[in-house]
Each structure stands twice: as C-alpha cells, then as structure tokens.
Amino acid sequence: MSAFILLHPWIMSRFSEPDEDRGASLIEYALLLTLIAMVVITAVTALGETTSTSFSDAASRLD
Numbered sequence: 001m002s003a004f005i006l007l008h009p010w011i012m013s014r015f016s017e018p019d020e021d022r023g024a025s026l027i028e029y030a031l032l033l034t035l036i037a038m039v040v041i042t043a044v045t046a047l048g049e050t051t052s053t054s055f056s057d058a059a060s061r062l063d
Helices: 003-015 021-062
Strands: none
Touching: none
C-alpha cells in the first residue's frame, strides 16, 4: 500500500473548501489531546515512583 493512498484523504481534506465546523473540531481535538497528555503524564509519574521503589528494594537486597 503506497503512502499516497494512505495520505490521500488527509491531503484532500486540507485543500478542499473550508468547513464551518472546522474551528470547533480543532478545539475539540486540542482538548482531547490535552486530556490524553495529562493522563499519560499522570501514569508515567505514578509508574515511575513505583518502579523506582521496586528497583531500590531490589538493589538493597543485593547488597
């Protein structure tokens, strides 16, 4: 499958006539992206602390 076939719908949407709902859609996508970023940052922070504690415990048992 060529890249053009995959990108064709995106290219056509970028160069077609502007849609009245496009601004609202952009805001909705930005809000979704912000929410996903917040969830990822929270998960990485929580897992980072747990993982750090686990590695510290393992290292102290090896000493």
